[in-house]
Amino acid sequence: MHNNQIGRLRKSFINxxxxxxxxxxxxxxxxxxxxxxxxxxxxNLHFANDAYNLAxxxxxxxxxxxxxxxxxxxxxxxGKIEGDSLMLSDIFNNMAIDFNLKRDYKKSLIYFEKVYExxxxxxxxxxxxxxxxxxxxxxxxxxxxxxxxxxxxxxxxLSYRDKRDLDYVxxxxxxxxxxxxxxxxxxxxxxxxxxxxxxxxxxxNRSEEYLQNIYYIGxxxxxxxxxxxxxxxxEKSIELIKLYAGEEHPYYAEALNKLANTYLRCGNENKxxxxxxxALNIIKNIVGENHLYYASSVKNIADIYFKKKDFKRxxxxxxxxxxxxxxxxxxxxxxxxxxxxxxxxTYMRQEEYGKAAALLKDIVEYSKSDKxxxxxxxxxxxxxxxxxxxxxxxxxxxxxxxxxxxxLRFDDMLDDIKDFEKNLxxxxxxxxxxxxxxxxxxxxxxxxxxxxxxxxxxENLQ
Numbered sequence: 042m043h044n045n046q047i048g049r050l051r052k053s054f055i056n057x058x059x060x061x062x063x064x065x066x067x068x069x070x071x072x073x074x075x076x077x078x079x080x081x082x083x084x085n086l087h088f089a090n091d092a093y094n095l096a097x098x099x100x101x102x103x104x105x106x107x108x109x110x111x112x113x114x115x116x117x118x119x120g121k122i123e124g125d126s127l128m129l130s131d132i133f134n135n136m137a138i139d140f141n142l143k144r145d146y147k148k149s150l151i152y153f154e155k156v157y158e159x160x161x162x163x164x165x166x167x168x169x170x171x172x173x174x175x176x177x178x179x180x181x182x183x184x185x186x187x188x189x190x191x192x193x194x195x196x197x198x199l200s201y202r203d204k205r206d207l208d209y210v211x212x213x214x215x216x217x218x219x220x221x222x223x224x225x226x227x228x229x230x231x232x233x234x235x236x237x238x239x240x241x242x243x244x245x246n247r248s249e250e251y252l253q254n255i256y257y258i259g260x261x262x263x264x265x266x267x268x269x270x271x272x273x274x275x276e277k278s279i280e281l282i283k284l285y286a287g288e289e290h291p292y293y294a295e296a297l298n299k300l301a302n303t304y305l306r307c308g309n310e311n312k313x314x315x316x317x318x319x320a321l322n323i324i325k326n327i328v329g330e331n332h333l334y335y336a337s338s339v340k341n342i343a344d345i346y347f348k349k350k351d352f353k354r355x356x357x358x359x360x361x362x363x364x365x366x367x368x369x370x371x372x373x374x375x376x377x378x379x380x381x382x383x384x385x386x387t388y389m390r391q392e393e394y395g396k397a398a399a400l401l402k403d404i405v406e407y408s409k410s411d412k413x414x415x416x417x418x419x420x421x422x423x424x425x426x427x428x429x430x431x432x433x434x435x436x437x438x439x440x441x442x443x444x445x446x447x448x449l450r451f452d453d454m455l456d457d458i459k460d461f462e463k464n465l466x467x468x469x470x471x472x473x474x475x476x477x478x479x480x481x482x483x484x485x486x487x488x489x490x491x492x493x494x495x496x497x498x499x500e501n502l503q
Contacts, residue, residue: 043077047091053065058098063098063102067102073091084121089115089118092111092112093112093132095111096115103142105142105143112136119132125162127159127170130155130156130160130174137152147185150178153178153180153181154178154181156174161174175194175195175197175198176194179191179193180215182194183219188219188220191215192219192220195219196216199212199216206243210239214233214257217261220232221264224264229261230262230265233258233261237255247281249281255281256275259271259274262274263303269303271303272304276300278296289327294319294323301317305345310348310349314349317338317342317345318342331369335365336361336362339361340359343356343359343362350390352387352391362380363380372403373407378404378407378414381403382404394428394429398422398426412445416442419438419441420457420458420461423439423457424458436451
């Protein structure tokens with residue numbers, strides 16, 4: 042009797058899912074499981090299959106704790122009845138993806154390893170699902186920072202792929218990401234370029250896939266110090282972002298700032314300034330002025346004015362950025378302390394040592410939680426006291442230094458002050474601060490595994 046009732050509910054479940062009525066599908070799925078439980082008939086493949094299908098819906102709705110609970114129930118039954126079957130590998134695969142979404146990367150790796158071992162026993166190396174299990178395992182190693190094993194898995198998966206399609210491209214890119222994490226920029230660039238050539242042939246050079254790759258190649262070039270090539274890549278990506286998102290999109294602004302970085306590194310400060318100002322106006326329109334993204338963009342422009350020795354403009358913009366950051370993240374934050382330190386240097390360059398000292402005294406206590414930052418602030422103060430010939434304050438700074446670095450001589454501190462003075466004229470703090478999450482439809486892929494195993498069509502259970 043209950044089998045007929047479950048059969049009717051399954052049809053309602055499928056219809057609700059196909060119509061996008063997820064809440065209705067979930068409620069129907071829960072009714073199905075309660076019928077099994079009330080009949081004490083839960084230790085069979087029918088129950089496992091229905092529990093698995095409901096878990097898939099919970100996964101899609103990001104109720105991951107519930108989906109994992111149901112996957113575990115299904116896996117226990119399937120494992121007892123079928124052993125290491127392909128159905129069990131599908132369940133483990135989805136569990137691994139859900140653990141990854143919960144950022145539990147160690148458990149995710151455990152289940153991807155199980156998927157790989159089962160499919161290795163039951164499939165040939167050329168079968169799509171086996172290749173995907175190897176690819177996913179590589180992604181799981183990547184997520185825990187084991188880039189050597191990630192490379193091993195992804196290269197093996199690549200060797201089994203026949204088609205030069207987007208799956209092949211994803212595989213090339215993951216190899217590139219692993220090399221980039223190992224700071225092997227030459228190999229990283231090589232694999233990203235291979236992926237780009239395939240994308241160009243299959244999707245064209247105005248596709249979203251092309252945009253993603255050209256942008257990331259630019260990023261790798263920038264990290265490796267090849268700013269000319271990075272500039273070329275960012276310029277191409279900007280044109281594509283403009284095409285897909287328009288000029289009033291945060292990712293257009295982010296790309297402008299990245300391009301500005303490369304112009305700065307190539308010595309073209311005026312072009313960099315123009316780009317950052319354009320980006321600032323876009324950001325202002327999107328998030329307003331009381332936002333970290335806006336504050337960081339103001340600070341980035343101040344950096345260029347500092348580099349151009351336009352200290353008055355730099356001062357005003359650092360002050361504006363600090364006011365916003367103080368409200369949002371407070372004086373104790375590392376970002377605030379670093380920006381305050383830069384503002385103090387604009388005061389120093391204008392010989393306003395009293396203003397510089399007052400600002401640094403205001404942040405010195407907050408900087409103590411970070412030894413390197415604390416010593417940097419103390420050195421700033423030591424320089425000011427040396428320039429203003431305030432020997433008593435200078436000696437008190439020395440005592441603080443000596444507590445951090447026992448054995449430090451007073452003359453050693455004076456040598457540090459001299460080095461600081463030499464470097465102050467060339468001091469720059471110009472790497473773009475990105476306080477905006479750039480993960481979106483254009484730049485996503487490290488969180489995407491191949492593939493989420495969707496629920497059955499129930500043909501064998503009607």
